Amino acid sequence: MGKGAKDFVGLEEVSRIDFLVSLFGEALGTFLLVLIGCASCITWSTTSAPTVLHIAFTFGLAVAALAQILGPVSGCHVNPAVTIGLLASGNCSLLKAICYVVCQCCGAIGGAAVLKIVIPDAIAMRGLGVTNLGEGVGTTQGMLMEIIVTFLLVLVVHAVTDPKRTDTTGWAPLAIGLTICVSHLAAIPITGSSMNPARTLGPAVIVGIWSNHWVYWAGPIIGGLLAGGIYKLGLRARSKDEDEASYDF
Secondary structure (H helix, E strand, C coil), X not given: CCHHHHHHHCHHHHHCCCHHHHHHHHXXXXXXXXXXXXXXXXXXXXXXXXXHHHHHHHHHHHHHHHHHHXXXXXXXXXXXXXXXXXXXXXXXCHHHHHHHHHHHHHHHHHHHHHHHHHCCHHHHCCXXXXXXXXXXXXXXXXXXXXXXXXXXXXHHHHHHHCCCCCCCCCCHHHHHHHHHHHHHHHHHHHHCCCCCHHHHHHHHHHHCCCCCCCHHHHHHHHHHHHHHHHHHHHHCCCCHHHHHHCCCC
């Protein structure tokens, strides 16, 4: 197996003992994201449902905080769409991506389970932040919206973590958090703004509501793949040498 193929598969990377710390970081991060984020979606009173602004800033600030903590540990993907997007751009190996997605899904289910435990049963019956399409929104429309907002998120992740860009140093958590905020502000009325298959999976497993669940896998994964591929092909930062070489025909 050539070096390129070995790097893509990533067997050596996942064989190291410290890789277990990265897996724990992804599981913990997604656990906390679902627990805290979905808690903001719960309607405690039928007369005072949570606002779009409330939910958007809870998810955005939660991801910003987690990125600050877990960025050096695992990269703080906490989202299968982000992991798959990084796989598409060559910034994540295949085996690492598979392991990350499994841990993210397990963490999300755990977060939703704990959330159900800490709130009264009567309130939990109203839902645990389960995502579903807005009134009159079709599955194709919903999937397209999920593609768009996830595309934006994964593009931003690539841009702020690009080692060749010095203008984004130290800004990654804030930039990613604000991207999630603005995407939620736009998409919550349409799809609930998942942007994250694991975030949708956790509450669905615990509550047992699977309506249009496939939309929240297909949309974010397509968006992540498109963003990863496009960033690699045309938007990635280039070194000075690469810029000069590009004029040499």
